[in-house]
Amino acid sequence: MAGNDIERLINYLSKLPGLGPRSARRAALHMLKRREALMVPLLKALESAAENIKPCATCGNLDTDDPCAICANPERDGSLICVVEEVADLWALERTHSYKGRYHILGGLLSALDGVGPEDLNIAGLITRAGAPEVTEIILAMSATVDGQTTAHFVTDRLKGQDVSITRLAHGVPVGGELDYLDDGTLSAALKARRPL
């Protein structure tokens, strides 16, 4: 069948999330057919990304500069820190264009069963940042899963005694959602978190 180089390429591609062996073969073939238009530019982009992108020493975001563009941006509101699990969550929040504060990326969630403890997460960095005088609010934006909630409780406990208010994202009725189709858990969470109009 295919030669060594192709096999190796397919093998690496198939390790990417969302790609199985079949889609990896298709991707490899697609690139080989478009060598100049796609493969070489991709190669250069990969090389440059591998060399230049690094985590921001302040918040953990990935960028070519350290501090990252968000931490370095003077327009950003330095009194707010939004705590997220991964860079993907930061991207999701940035897509909303409705948050103007800064971020803090934990790099995972606490999970005793998966062997992830507080020392594996960037929690010490958060506590240091929360102590800065300009910071007034920490927003916990972890997923509403067991690990997400455990981590949120944990971070709250660790921030006790600091002069910051701690908030979390609301859980409830999705925008455009019909009440009748909502599960009971979400609905009761929404009821508990109701607010005056």
Add this chain to the structure above:
Amino acid sequence: MSAALSYSDPAYPGPGSAPRLALNRITLSNFRCYQTLRLDPGAGLVVLTGANGAGKTNLLEALSLLSPGRGLRGARLAEISRHPDNNSQTSAPEWAVAAEFATPHGALSIGVGWAEADGERRAVRINGAAASGQTALSEHISMVWLTPAMDRLFVEAPAGRRRFLDRLVFAFDPAHAGRLQAYDKARRERARLLREGRADESWLGALERNMAERAVAIAAARLDLIERLKRAIAEESGSFPRPEIAVRGVIEDWIEQRPALEVEENYRAALERARPEDGDSGSCEGVHRSDLMAKLGVNGPDAEQASTGEQKAILISLILAHGRLLARLKGRVPVLLLDEITAHLDSARRQALFEAIEDLGAQAWLTGTDEALFTPIRQSAQFYSVANGRILKQETHG
């Protein structure tokens, strides 16, 4: 409410006043002994007869996988694949179960399937669209089953009774499954931390708060169902017992006496105090140790002391009461999977069971080795004979 609407629906002219459910078609592929199978049973009772090992329970298992969980055998998904004959290939072929229902709320199609790449997750499709997880299934259909393994439910360990009770709760409150999983995960995480001697106050405290929030919701949902079931059982007539039921557990007992928020805080504090002992024993108090208690009647003996047939009758009373509750409160009737159901019932109770199922308007699947036991429903039910992975429809006589 929604149940009342369906009464006037000409598409479901059931004999009773209950809404009807019909399974119009079921298709299996590579499922245990069935390479391919298609049945178009429609509404009412379906009787499967055949020798031991003919594949009757396999068909019930396929149906049971249309509801959340691991089905009535609790099997791993890969085990279910039918391995082609004389073939030494090691990978398990993909299997699928697809069903088309007519419900009081309209047509419903459900498909579940598994392929090696899915690991321990099965793909779920509802009305042609991929569903995000198996809990979506419980929004649409309720399955309740009784298997011969459950004949000893009241004699064996509480885990089986707890699972049985929790399945009855899911049918009303689909979020119950998620809460149980979340509680269990937090509990195992806490046990792991204690065992490893990692005395991180904040971490343990976070897990204990998580456990307490979930435990109170779980216990409240169980108590709520028990209360409703009690009322439905009181209305029960006929030759089935009216069992006296209760759920026993630390959290459940507290909730009956105190406000939920207070119980949550008390339980959290109790967990915090119990860390040293729990670290040694590897366990803890909680809703994962609760138990379903049943008595044959108000002053009757405990279920475990009743005869095997009486125990079975108690279980049947419970699922019939549950079915009536579902019909009344959710306008939905369950699919009943009753494996070897006639085994310990006398003829009067068999007759009463058949009548109760027909009143309920449920889609019921009954299996047995002996066709004669189903004589009373010879005219009304559909009979299929099962042998060697094939199913033949029997024409009704007369």
